[in-house]
Amino acid sequence: MPLSFPRGRARFAVAAAACALALTTLTGCSDSGGGGGDSATKSAASPSAGGGTQVTIDNFKFRPAALTVAPGAKVTVVNNDTTTHTLTATKGASFDTGDIAPGKSATFTAPSKPGAFPYDCTIHPFMKGTLTVK
Ligand SMILES: [Cu+2]
Numbered sequence: 001m002p003l004s005f006p007r008g009r010a011r012f013a014v015a016a017a018a019c020a021l022a023l024t025t026l027t028g029c030s031d032s033g034g035g036g037g038d039s040a041t042k043s044a045a046s047p048s049a050g051g052g053t054q055v056t057i058d059n060f061k062f063r064p065a066a067l068t069v070a071p072g073a074k075v076t077v078v079n080n081d082t083t084t085h086t087l088t089a090t091k092g093a094s095f096d097t098g099d100i101a102p103g104k105s106a107t108f109t110a111p112s113k114p115g116a117f118p119y120d121c122t123i124h125p126f127m128k129g130t131l132t133v134k
Pocket of ligand 1: 084085086121122123124127
């Protein structure tokens with residue numbers, strides 16, 4: 001089995017394919033807001049009664065978007081994006097992290113009464129999530 005294909009061309013094809021893949025990935029991210037390409041990273045935030053709980057902001061999305069915590073729980077919000085975000089209760093001003101700079105985190109205290117509390121980012125109102133207290 002002689003492997004006498006022109007080497008240069010094969011290498012170019014591989015490089016072109018890798019390039020196209022990277023381009024597709026990038027475009028997909030900024031266009032549709034992600035689409036959950038990296039769902040493997042959201043395992044860090046899991047509801048835990050009484051203990052610490054975390055929301056991560058990735059690619060203009062709160063992860064997880066729906067979080068259940070105990071009354072008065074401390075919730076840490078980590079901003080993994082390259083732009084400033086907030087996590088702010090939509091009504092009643094029950095909680096508000098204020099501005100979270102890129103790469104920084106902030107902590108807020110969940111309401112002490114049970115209920116569902118929608119929140120968004122005041123800078124990007126299309127970013128939405130819900131905090132459930134029970
Ligand atoms: Cu934002």
